[in-house]
Amino acid sequence: MNVPVDILRFNTCGSVDDGKSTLIGRLLYDSKSLMEDQLEALERSADITGGGQINLANLTDGLRAEREQGITIDVAYRYFATPRRKFIIADTPGHVQYTRNMVTGASSANLSIVLVDARAGVIEQSRRHTAIAALLRIPHLVVAVNKMDLVDWSEQRFLEIRAQFEEFLPRLDIKDVKFIPLSALNGDNVVEPSPHTPWYVGPTLLGHLESVHIASDWNLNGFRLPVQWVNRPNNPTDPKLHDFRGFSGQIAGGIVRTGQKVIALPAGIVTTVKQIWTYDGPVEQAFCPQSVTLVLEHDIDVSRGSTIIGTDQLPGASSQLQAEICWMHPRPLQPGKKYFLKHTTQTVQAAVTEIVSKLNMATLDAEPEPAALAMNDIGEIRLRTAKPIVFDGYATNRLTGSFILIEQGSNATVAAGMLLPPREIVKPENGDYVI
Amino acid sequence: MNSYHLDHLQHLETEAIHIMREVAGEFDRPALLFSGGKDSICLLRLAEKAFRPSELPLPLLNVDTGHHFPELNEFRDRRAQQLGAKLVVRKVEDAIANGVAVPAAGEISRNRLQIPTLLAAIEEFRFDCCIGGARRDEEKARAKERFFSFRDGFGQWDPKNQRPEIWNLYNGRLNPGENMRVFPLSNWTEMDVWEYIQREKLEVPSIYFSHRRQCVRRGGQWLPVNDLVPPKPNEEVRDLVVRVRTIGDIISTGMIESPADDVADIIAEIAAARVTERGSRADDKTSEAAMEDRKKAGYF
Structure with a gap:
């Protein structure tokens, strides 16, 4: 069994009818992540509402109002895996009034896909979504120029849209942007390369999602442990731990090592890490975003809401x-x-x-x-x-x-x-x- | 990969532990819904990882429909005892007897009736938060639910009015009478659950593994023959080698024919599977919005 090595979280955004849900449906369908009963359900709903045509958007539009109105009203999460990576998709809706859902879906993403209708080009929604991705400092951006089949696979149209983006991209702080011409409805350049775009030499969308470098998206500088819970057993699992007092939390930045000096804030007291306790036994070091329990050398005032930090790169x-x-x-x-x-x-x-x-x-x-x-x-x-x-x-x-x-x-x-x-x-x- | 790399299970694990500890930090009277099924088995291990060496700071709660597989209840009780956890069981039968849950004429399924039973238990113990093992990959309505799922004074979920969830900042604030359902496994898939069971060497109830059982073909699936599911006159009882992929009530859980008798076999089987886990649950097939409607009424 080939276990995927890491997780890429991404979100899709675009305005109504740019084809977000269709794109996700296509990714799942062409990467063979859909199951027979899901396809059956799709076909069932196609008979009722679609005049026999399978609607890939029905895969993600999970609530009754959405199916009835043909819109996406909330963030839907989808999961699929290829031999190279595991993916978490947040399908975030495009209507103006639901920007808050886009922020919700995008806040934990490594990558955002902004969909653009090749016929319409850049519209205010495209700018808004790109600006939000930049504001949230999502490390990677993909501009998916969709519905290329409706503009006759015109390279010139693709380059025009790219130029429209490049007018405002320099004002936003985004380091990595990739433009991909595709048709979500027909599957061109989504999983399989398209025969219609000989002028495009880049990867397919899935190819890019599988290979984009995300290992350094976590912060390993400046140790930070916001304390969630004080771990003081009344009846410890091990009687020797009767005086155990640990501070549990998820490391929010940097690396911590046994024996290093740390500062407990807001008290401002310097002490030493006596032990990094985990259920699987003590460890010598731990890093962001691991969840650990720190035992400190001195009995000091630390509670939920305190932050334990390293002595360099101070906050x-x-x-x-x-x-x-x-x-x-x-x-x-x-x-x-x-x-x-x-x-x-x-x-x-x-x-x-x-x-x-x-x-x-x-x-x-x-x-x-x-x-x-x-x-x-x-x-x-x-x-x-x-x-x-x-x-x-x-x-x-x-x-x-x-x-x-x-x-x-x-x-x-x-x-x-x-x-x-x-x-x-x-x-x-x-x-x-x-x- | 360098030494500061977490694989996908480690990522999911630390996310879930963080959520468990937020619950312990923000709620006064939380509980953990433990059925003995594979998802809640993972939840219990995550609770151990979040809170040891302390005792678990929350009791386990199970709504017993009276239609559970006996293997499941035996496992549930034994596991709770092993962990030294407090286990609260509330029965649908008792809720029916005292009028809290009222079956419709001819209603055999306990599926709907567990809702008032659960809400009554929440009220009885004044639980302000219930941790559950639901996953977003299970079903379309669940795919839209937050980690912290707010429920109003009637236990209802309002999918159009969910609190935005940003970064790892969860808003657990409640007014009296309201409560929260929290789903640490939201981002886990069926495959992740089994891989975690394998990695952590977790025991699971025996019905997940291949065994011989008498079944009848009904509604496109193999139902286990038992007191509640007697064979009908025209049905042929078959002696099959089966297991369960997902556990619901004994009257609605389809058995799948499978030779998988250890966790590695199950993982291989899921990797090759062509239907989803809930494809074998009759309770979800009622309509396109079956789960959505139950959640709005107060279901997990």
Whole structure:
């Protein structure tokens, strides 16, 4: 058995009818990831609604309203594997009002596929989706120029669309972009190379997904362990562990080794890693994104929401924050109103003190002093938290540089935030804090 | 690959452990739904990995439909005892007896009736969060569900109004009476589950492995003959070498003909399979939206 070596997470975005669901259906169908009963179900629904034509979009449109209206209203997750890789797909819808779902589907992705209808070219949705992918710092972008069959497989049309993208791409911080001409409906250049595009020498979409380099997408610089849970057994599984006191969490950055010095924040106390405990036995070192339990040399005040860090590449700690946010709720952002802010493993109260700017999706310009941030707007804000948080800039670390805002009362998640780099870093004044 | 590389199972494992610990950190009275099936067996190992050397900070909860395979309940009780975990079992029969669950005329299946039984158990113990083993690859409605799936005061799922889930930041905030269903295995596939069982050397109930059993052909599948599924006069009882791929109730779970008698055989069989796991579950075939409707009513 050939076990896939790693996982690639990607999302698909485009506007309504660009053929996202059809593309995913095609990937699953042509990579033989569909099963007979799924095909039977497809054929059953084709007889009822499609006049006998199989509709590949029915594979991902799982809710009744979606099948009835022929739209995708929420993120659908799909899974398939080839001998080279395992894939998690987030199919994210294209309507303007569902941008929040795209942010949801894209936030954990290694790669985003932006679909463009070859007839329509770049539209505002294409810009919006590309800008969101850039804002979320998704490492890889694929522009899938779909429905090439409807423009007679014209290389010139493909190059025009590519040029339209290249007009605004330099203003966005995306390192790796790939353009692929395809037809999701007919399967050209999705899994099998197309006979219609002799002028295209690049890989098929699946070929690219299988080979794009993702091993360095995790952050291995600057150790960060946001503490999730204090592990103190009352009746330990091993009686010798009666005095066990460990700090459990998922490493959000860097590498930790037994015997190294660490700093517990916000207490600011320097201590040493006595043991890295795991269910499978103690380990000498652990790295992002492993889940571990740290036992420290000294009995210090650490609880859920604390952060244990290494002594180099220090983070910031502040209650004055600046961030880019995507607003996700019908009730617009109200400056001065108190929200809950969840960052790593702690939730604190926060108030927005200023809306600095709002991103104009047509021009990709940041427009200063907007009146408000409403549903699906992206903008830059300043906020103040009830107590300092320990953080990195989002560009440095996706996990310690991100937060969500939660509305008090309704408990709705109203915003996704990406922190700008800290102005001041933590200063553990050497010696003073050592026990 | 360098030494700072996680393979796909290690990635799925650390994601699930993180979610388990978020539950322990954010909820006052969580429970873990444990049926003894393969998915919840993985959940239990992940709970051990998340919380040891401490005792598990949450009890196990099972809704017993009264139509379970006996092998499953035996395994469930034994595994809970091995782990020193508290196991709460609430029975559909009791819920029917005290009027919490009311069968429709002629309703034999316990599928719908487990919903009020579960909701009553949640209320009885004031559970604010139930961890379940559902996976998104199982079914189209599940493919749309979040890791943290919010349920209102009636236990209902509203697919059009789900909380956005961004990065690994889960919003677990609730008002009184509301609760959360949490699915750490959301991103796992059937293959991942078996590969994890193999890697962790986990015991599974014997009915997952090949054995001889009397079956009848009904509704396009082999149903096991038992007190609840007596053969009809025109049906031929066949003695077959079978196993289960997914475990539902004994009246609706199709057996598949298979010689697979260890985990490696099962993995090879799934790799070659041409139908999905739920293709053998009659409860999902009722209509295109069978699962969606049950989830909206408060199903896992």
